[in-house]
Amino acid sequence: MIATVPGLWLPRRRKEGPCPVSRGLGRLAAFLWVSSLCWQAAWAQSSVSGQVINGTTGRPAVNQKVELLTLGEGMNATKETLTGQGGRFTFDQVELAPSSPHILLRTIYRGVNYNRSLSTTSELEDPQLLTIYETAPQLADVGVSMPFMIALAHGNELRIEHQYLLTNDSQPRRTLANSLSTFEFDTPDSPLDLKVSVLGLGRIPLPQQPLIRDGGGYRINYPMKPGINEIWVAYNVRFPSDDRQLKFRLLNGTDHSQLFVKPSDLQVTGTGVVSTGIDSRTESATFHITRIAEGEFLNLRIAGEAPEHSPHDGHDHGEDSQFRVVRLPNRVYEQRTLILGILAALALAIIFYALGQQSRERLHQQARKGKKKRS
Secondary structure: OOOOOOOOOOOOOOOOOOOHHHHHHHHHHHHHHHHHHHHHHHHHEEEEEEEEEEOOOOEEOOOOEEEEEEEEOEEEEEEEEEOOHHHEEEEEEEEOOOOOOEEEEEEEEOOEEEEEEEOOHHHHHOOEEEEEOOEEOOOOOEEEEEEEEEEEEEOOEEEEEEEEEEEEOOOOOOEEOOOOOOEEEOOOOOOEEEEEEEEOHHHOEEEEOOEEOOOOOEEEOOOEOOEEEEEEEEEEEEOOOOEEEEEEEOOOOEOOEEEEEEOOOOEEEOOOEEEEEEEOOOOEEEEEEOOEOOOOEEEEEEEOOOOOOOOOEOEOOOOOOOOOOOOOOOHHHHOHHHHHHHHHHHHHHHHHHHHHHHHHHHHHHHHHHHHHHHO
């Protein structure tokens, strides 16, 4: 069988036999090509070593199962092992293939996933540390705040987004794990398209199923690990007119909160709501909401005309969509719904990123101040 090298023409055989020069060049090219493939494969392979520590007890976790998963098209478990003395583990010949450039180290303890993501060869070579925690169904040192709220008007409807931060400062450090509830929130009556996500590893949204809470509102049961846990709640509310009366309880209260409203020319009033101007990055009107005690209501009135468009444009509406298009000479007018939807989605994305960065930095600063006072 004759092996051909891509890009190399086989020498044409003549009656007097093959040309020795062409044959030699072909063999040299084939050798270099195969050698380069072997070198690349060897370079992409590495061993991954690390340790699993119990962050509650401060001791190594012995005989703890650790999985190595590839993150390409889906998530596939490729290797697994048990920790030995000192809670240490090793995976040999780990390949960071171009088709799946990310791998994930995962260990499950007391039913809770603890992960670490690796995406470069240098990260593979570094010692890896996985920290697990004991669990508790209730913890005293857990605080919930709502640093930001977004209200995007389209017609008489409002698209509402809440950012909640659940801070687990338990000592000793433990994970809040309760099959009934780890976080609770309220919404106005009859919310539409209610979605809840917890930001996981790499700030990837992990969708959660909202469950009905006794006494009104909703709950989720996602485990809340030590540190800051970020939760996003989003829904739509329809009103009979453009005089939109928004009312719901803050089950955990909040010391302070910022409200972003778009379009910026809407009239916003409410108890404890103070205008703070226009945010230049998002072109939203900004407001400060003063302290709201646990279980008290937030009352807002957002009045004024807003363009009719769907904040979900750009997503798949499904094959049974009943939208009818009337073609007009003006192409901008033709695409007005799509353009407004894209602008709305971009505005929300910018707001989410900016608000997340600000809230995390503020909490880190508070934590540093608290450590200095205790020391």
